[in-house]
Amino acid sequence: MNEQNAEIKPYVIGLDLGGTNSVFGIVDARGDIKATTAIKTGGYSNVDDYVAASVEALQPIIEQVGGIEKIKAMGIGAPNGNYYNGTIEFAPNLPWAHNGVVPLAKLFSDALGIPVALTNDANAAAIGEMVYGVARGMKNFIVITLGTGVGSGIVVNGQLLYGHDGFAGELGHVTMVRGEEGRACGCGRTGCLECYCSATGVARTAREMLAKTDRPSLLRDMNPEDITSLDVSIAAGKGDELAKDIYEFTGKMLGEACADFAAFSSPEAFIFFGGMVKAGELIMKPIREAYDAHVLKIFKNKAKFLVSGLDGASAAVLGASAIGWEV
Amino acid sequence: MNEQNAEIKPYVIGLDLGGTNSVFGIVDARGDIKATTAIKTGGYSNVDDYVAASVEALQPIIEQVGGIEKIKAMGIGAPNGNYYNGTIEFAPNLPWAHNGVVPLAKLFSDALGIPVALTNDANAAAIGEMVYGVARGMKNFIVITLGTGVGSGIVVNGQLLYGHDGFAGELGHVTMVRGEEGRACGCGRTGCLECYCSATGVARTAREMLAKTDRPSLLRDMNPEDITSLDVSIAAGKGDELAKDIYEFTGKMLGEACADFAAFSSPEAFIFFGGMVKAGELIMKPIREAYDAHVLKIFKNKAKFLVSGLDGASAAVLGASAIGWEV
Numbered sequence: 053m054n055e056q057n058a059e060i061k062p063y064v065i066g067l068d069l070g071g072t073n074s075v076f077g078i079v080d081a082r083g084d085i086k087a088t089t090a091i092k093t094g095g096y097s098n099v100d101d102y103v104a105a106s107v108e109a110l111q112p113i114i115e116q117v118g119g120i121e122k123i124k125a126m127g128i129g130a131p132n133g134n135y136y137n138g139t140i141e142f143a144p145n146l147p148w149a150h151n152g153v154v155p156l157a158k159l160f161s162d163a164l165g166i167p168v169a170l171t172n173d174a175n176a177a178a179i180g181e182m183v184y185g186v187a188r189g190m191k192n193f194i195v196i197t198l199g200t201g202v203g204s205g206i207v208v209n210g211q212l213l214y215g216h217d218g219f220a221g222e223l224g225h226v227t228m229v230r231g232e233e234g235r236a237c238g239c240g241r242t243g244c245l246e247c248y249c250s251a252t253g254v255a256r257t258a259r260e261m262l263a264k265t266d267r268p269s270l271l272r273d274m275n276p277e278d279i280t281s282l283d284v285s286i287a288a289g290k291g292d293e294l295a296k297d298i299y300e301f302t303g304k305m306l307g308e309a310c311a312d313f314a315a316f317s318s319p320e321a322f323i324f325f326g327g328m329v330k331a332g333e334l335i336m337k338p339i340r341e342a343y344d345a346h347v348l349k350i351f352k353n354k355a356k357f358l359v360s361g362l363d364g365a366s367a368a369v370l371g372a373s374a375i376g377w378e379v
Numbered sequence: 380m381n382e383q384n385a386e387i388k389p390y391v392i393g394l395d396l397g398g399t400n401s402v403f404g405i406v407d408a409r410g411d412i413k414a415t416t417a418i419k420t421g422g423y424s425n426v427d428d429y430v431a432a433s434v435e436a437l438q439p440i441i442e443q444v445g446g447i448e449k450i451k452a453m454g455i456g457a458p459n460g461n462y463y464n465g466t467i468e469f470a471p472n473l474p475w476a477h478n479g480v481v482p483l484a485k486l487f488s489d490a491l492g493i494p495v496a497l498t499n500d501a502n503a504a505a506i507g508e509m510v511y512g513v514a515r516g517m518k519n520f521i522v523i524t525l526g527t528g529v530g531s532g533i534v535v536n537g538q539l540l541y542g543h544d545g546f547a548g549e550l551g552h553v554t555m556v557r558g559e560e561g562r563a564c565g566c567g568r569t570g571c572l573e574c575y576c577s578a579t580g581v582a583r584t585a586r587e588m589l590a591k592t593d594r595p596s597l598l599r600d601m602n603p604e605d606i607t608s609l610d611v612s613i614a615a616g617k618g619d620e621l622a623k624d625i626y627e628f629t630g631k632m633l634g635e636a637c638a639d640f641a642a643f644s645s646p647e648a649f650i651f652f653g654g655m656v657k658a659g660e661l662i663m664k665p666i667r668e669a670y671d672a673h674v675l676k677i678f679k680n681k682a683k684f685l686v687s688g689l690d691g692a693s694a695a696v697l698g699a700s701a702i703g704w705e706v
Contacts, residue, residue, distance in 0.1 A: 132677065141677060192543040206643070208542070213535055215645025216519040217681055220535075222642040225675045227635065230555075239675055308554065315549040316533070316643050318542025348552045348566055350459065350468060354544055 061124035063117055065110070065166075066373025068173065069093060069130035071145035071200060074102075076110055077369035078117050081377070083184045085366055087113035099148040103159045110164075125167040126160055127376030129176025129368055131201075135375075136218035138170045144238050145200075167379040173197070173368060175212050175221060177325050177360075178205025180371025185362045186323055193321045194313055195360075196223065196306070198328035198335075201238075202246040202253075208317050223313060224250070228305055249306050251328055254281035257298050269294035285331040299334040306335070307342025314343075314351045321356040325367070329359050388451035390444055392437070392493075393700025395500065396420060396457035398472035398527060401429075403437055404696035405444050408704070410511045412693055414440035426475040430486045437491075452494040453487055454703030456503025456695055458528075462702075463545035465497045471565050472527075494706040500524070500695060502539050502548060504652050504687075505532025507698025512689045513650055520648045521640055522687075523550065523633070525655035525662075528565070529573040529580075535644050550640060551577070555632055576633050578655055581608035584625050596621035612658040626661040633662070634669025641670075641678045648683040652694065656686050 063086065068075045074093045077085040089109045096102040114120055132143035138157025140149040148154065157168040171179075178195040181187035187195070191210040197203040202224030206213040213220045224246035225239055234243025235256065247253050259276045262269065270287040271279055271294065287295035310322050328335065340357050347355075360367060390413065395402045401420045404412040416436045423429040441447055459470040465484025467476040475481065488495040498506075505522040508514035514522070518537040524530040529551030533540040540547045551573035552566055561570020562583065574580050586603045589596065597614040598606055598621065614622035637649050655662060667684050674682075687694060 192547075208535055208540055208547075209538055211536055213644055215535070216647040217645050217678070219677050220519075220643065220645035222645075222675055222677075225642050226639040227673065228557075230557075230635070241673065241675070308557070312553040312639075313643075315552050316547065316640070317540055318544050318547035318549075320543040346554065346568065348549055348568070350546050350549075351544070 061122055063123045064373045064376030065123060065126040066369040066371070066376065067106075067126065067128040067130075068176070068368035068372050069128055069133075070173065070368075071131065074106065075369055076106070076113070077366070077373060078113055078123070079370060079373035083370055085369060087116050088369070089113050094147050096148055099154045099156065099159060102148055103156075103163055106160070107163045120164060120166065123166055125169065125376040125379040126164065127176070127372045127374060127379075128156065128160070128168065128170040129173040129372035129375075130156065130170060131173055131203075132219075133170045133172040133175075134218040135169070135171040135175070135212075135214050138168065140170070169375045169379045171212070171214075171375055172203065172205075172219075172221070174203030175205040175214075176371035176375060177203075177368060178207055178212060178371070179374040180362060180367045181323055181325070181360060182207060183374045184370050185360055185367065186358050187321065190320050192317060193319045193323060194223070194310075194317065195323045195325055196310075197326045198249065198251070198324060199326040200251055202250045206317060206319075213317075223309070226309060226312065228309060245305070245309050249302050249309075251281040254284055254298060254302050254328065255279050257301055258284050258295075261294060261298060265294075267294050271295060281328055281331075285334065288331070288334050296334065299331055300338045303335045303338025304342040307339040307344075308346050310339065310343050310355075311346035311348070311351075314347050314355060318351060319355060321358050323358045323360055325360040325362075332359075388449055390450045391700045391703030392450060392453040393696040393698070393703065394433075394453065394455040394457075395503070395695035395699050396455055396460075397500065397695075398458065401433065402696055403433070403440070404693070404700060405440055405450070406697060406700040410697055412696065414443045415696070416440050421474050423475055426481045426483065426486060429475055430483075430490055433487070434490045447491060447493065450493055452496065452703040452706040453491065454503070454699045454701060454706070455483065455487070455495065455497040456500040456699035456702075457483065457497060458500055458530075459546075460497045460499040460502075461545040462496070462498040462502070462539075462541050465495065467497070496702045496706045498539070498541075498702055499530065499532075499546075499548070501530030502532040502541075503698035503702060504530075504695060505534055505539060505698070506701040507689060507694045508650055508652070508687060509534060510701045511697050512687055512694065513685050514648065517647050519644060520646045520650060521550070521637075521644065522650045522652055523637075524653045525576060525578070525651060526653040527578055529577045533644060533646075540644075550636070553636060553639065555636060572632065572636050576629050576636075578608040581611055581625060581629050581655065582606050584628055585611050585622075588621060588625060592621075594621050598622060608655055608658075612661065615658070615661050623661065626658055627665045630662045630665025631669040634666040634671075635673045637666065637670050637682075638673035638675070638678075641674050641682060645678060646682055648685050650685045650687055652687040652689075659686075
């Protein structure tokens with residue numbers, strides 16, 4: 053960032069645009085979040101209404117830091133965000149962007165009168181880790197976000213991997229189970245990593261394991277449709293063997309996937325981020341074990357397996373804001 | 380490259396170090412190969428003997444271009460070559476480097492008195508394509524080499540992807556068939572892309588298909604153990620349906636693998652290189668079809684599928700030589 057500019061315009065706006073909530077933060081150059089606000093992402097049928105509601109919510113916190121003239125730029129982390137074009141393209145979970153190309157960066161830029169950069173949410177998390185988190189000083193690493201979906205941000209040679217079209221790093225959609233056995237994925241294909249290792253994938257595994265066997269489990273006290281990955285994690289924490297096996301299955305698949313990812317970019321570290329990471333060693337141990345069992349000999353015992361140290365809620369906003377400094 | 384230097388030292392040596400042959404070329408800045416020589420790679424029990432034999436073979440062609448003082452550097456493309464260290468590490472097909480770390484760049488540098496850079500053979504092919512081939516002007520592409528094994532060189536943001544340890548880009552060893560059904564691979568694991576889509580993989584598929592069915596085929600006239608991918612290609616060229624199905628199977632798996640690779644680095648093009656590519660549309664058509672059927676929606680109809688236009692024998696030497704200019 054330009055130091056002189058940082059004095060005159062000492063803040064950037066970060067927007068963590070999720071399927072449910074849109075969280076805004078005004079952030080200074082040291083990564084301190086000075087003010088935040090939020091709106092529901094899905095409550096708008098078209099993007100113009102969404103941007104108008106966002107700007108209205110932003111006004112008070114912009115005033116709080118001294119007005120828009122104190123703000124250098126805005127960074128957005130959003131599903132299916134395209135860094136090159138500033139667009140969101142065919143994002144299945146966004147009602148106003150599920151079936152087309154939405155020029156969100158330009159719309160915000162026009163509405164606020166500042167430059168706006170946009171990338172996908174997992175890329176924003178990767179930048180957040182590089183600027184403020186456990187990836188400080190690393191040139192090659194992969195952030196894997198385990199939330200409602202599975203996302204990834206890949207850094208090589210110290211740069212985010214955007215690829216030819218801006219969409220590189222969709223590791224949630226590598227195929228882990230080929231053929232008819234693969235679970236149906238929200239992307240329209242089958243067998244994607246995301247169908248198994250997202251929070252919803254874990255809940256799906258729970259329902260499958262409960263239906264296929266008559267093993268006892270605390271999870272049998274619940275309506276199967278209501279089970280979440282958090283319930284599985286809590287049951288496992290109480291020693292429930294079936295629940296532990298669900299995390300074992302999930303971690304094993306993630307570890308096998310990481311072994312393939314190593315063959316691609318040979319990262320210094322895999323960094324796990326998102327709600328599911330709260331399960332701790334329940335998920336991290338089978339990840340490491342499956343990785344060691346499956347990775348090519350030349351990569352053995354090289355990569356670190358880390359958990360994001362950033363507070364989940366603020367990390368995504370910080371990551372989004374970090375791309376604002378680069379505009 | 381430095382123009383002034385190029386005048387004083389107008390040549391580099393390129394070494395394409397394969398499992399069978401080691402081919403040397405002296406190359407000028409325009410990519411013209413001025414002189415070549417070769418030795419057998421495997422005919423030496425230790426690396427010192429290999430280097431000594433190489434230097435002996437090189438002497439006449441070095442003299443031919445005016446002596447070692449005309450040569451800026453040497454570039455080596457070798458299996459399991461590590462760009463960062465200049466070493467070959469645990470290369471299963473090299474008798475003098477199959478079970479350890481061999482500092483080949485340093486040994487050649489000491490013997491010849493010039494700087495030496497080394498990378499794996501597929502990375503060298505990728506640089507060859509970028510400098511002299513179909514990838515000129517591209518910033519993001521993947522070269523997949525289909526030979527005795529399956530190798531890859533990945534370019535992102537105009538740079539070769541070396542990863543944290545120098546070994547990134549081992550796409551022949553992503554797992555395509557998980558579990559017990561996977562074929563045993565030379566790397567000690569099972570189900571790798573290489574077990575199916577290398578020349579030896581194609582021959583293996585032929586033997587399996589011949590054994591599993593009683594379908595008629597020209598290949599039945601041969602001893603199954605003698606069948607090569609070239610035989611399959613020739614039979615397919617004569618309209619043999621079983622032989623065509625073998626290439627269909629092979630191309631389909633490559634296309635599915637490329638769909639996963641797109642999720643990683645979203646390249647502008649996949650470039651296929653090596654002996655198997657001579658099968659032409661027999662293999663390229665199922666690759667494209669399987670890619671289109673399996674790739675994530677946002678990547679559809681974006682990537683090009685190209686065949687290397689460089690002459691196979693010289694391309695590897697040119698690629699190896701190209702890294703010599705960068706020393």
